Amino acid sequence: MKHALLLLLLTGGLLSKHNFAQTNSNKMEKKKDYSVEIIRYNIAAGQQASFEQAYTSAGKYLQSSPYCLGYKVVHGKEEPNRYIVIIHWTSMDEHLNGFRKSADFMPFFNLVKPFFNNIEEMKHYETTPIEWNKE
Numbered sequence: 001m002k003h004a005l006l007l008l009l010l011t012g013g014l015l016s017k018h019n020f021a022q023t024n025s026n027k028m029e030k031k032k033d034y035s036v037e038i039i040r041y042n043i044a045a046g047q048q049a050s051f052e053q054a055y056t057s058a059g060k061y062l063q064s065s066p067y068c069l070g071y072k073v074v075h076g077k078e079e080p081n082r083y084i085v086i087i088h089w090t091s092m093d094e095h096l097n098g099f100r101k102s103a104d105f106m107p108f109f110n111l112v113k114p115f116f117n118n119i120e121e122m123k124h125y126e127t128t129p130i131e132w133n134k135e
Contacts, residue, residue, distance in 0.1 A: 033126070034069055035092040039085040040121040047115070048075075051083065054111045061108035062087065067094040092124045 043051045055073050062068040069088040076082030089095035099105055 033091060035089045035095060036125045036127060037085075037087040037089060037095065038121065038123055038125060039087070039119060041083040041085070041115060041118045042081055042120055043083055043115065043118055044081060047118075048080075051115055051118075054115065055085065058108045058111040061104040061111075065099050065102065065104050066090070067099040067102075089124075095124070 059071065062071050067090045069090060071085065071087040074084040074086065
């Protein structure tokens with residue numbers, strides 16, 4: 001009985017994560033001109049837990065922003081000191097003139113500010129129609 005309940009809970013959690021990801025993907029699909037911000041960091045081993053915690057906490061400000069469509073933090077395998085933060089914005093202008101001037105920006109920035117000098121790149125990109133995802 002315990003195993004069946006655990007399996008049911010895990011399946012429900014996976015389905016809700018899939019539905020959230022699908023909903024976010026649909027939002028980005030509808031708004032083709034969204035902007036992708038890429039931030040590349042070089043984070044020393046002793047700072048990695050603090051860095052990940054900072055983005056975990058800062059994520060709530062991205063989630064509450066009408067200008068943010070989603071974000072992801074990626075950690076390097078071959079070079080563990082490398083992190084890439086990918087943030088999908090409704091547009092570059094709405095990121096720079098909407099989010100950065102909103103009440104969400106300063107609390108977000110204060111959380112990630114200790115790692116500002118570790119940034120190697122912070123740029124906006126636009127998507128191209130060249131893409132494939134296995135379903």
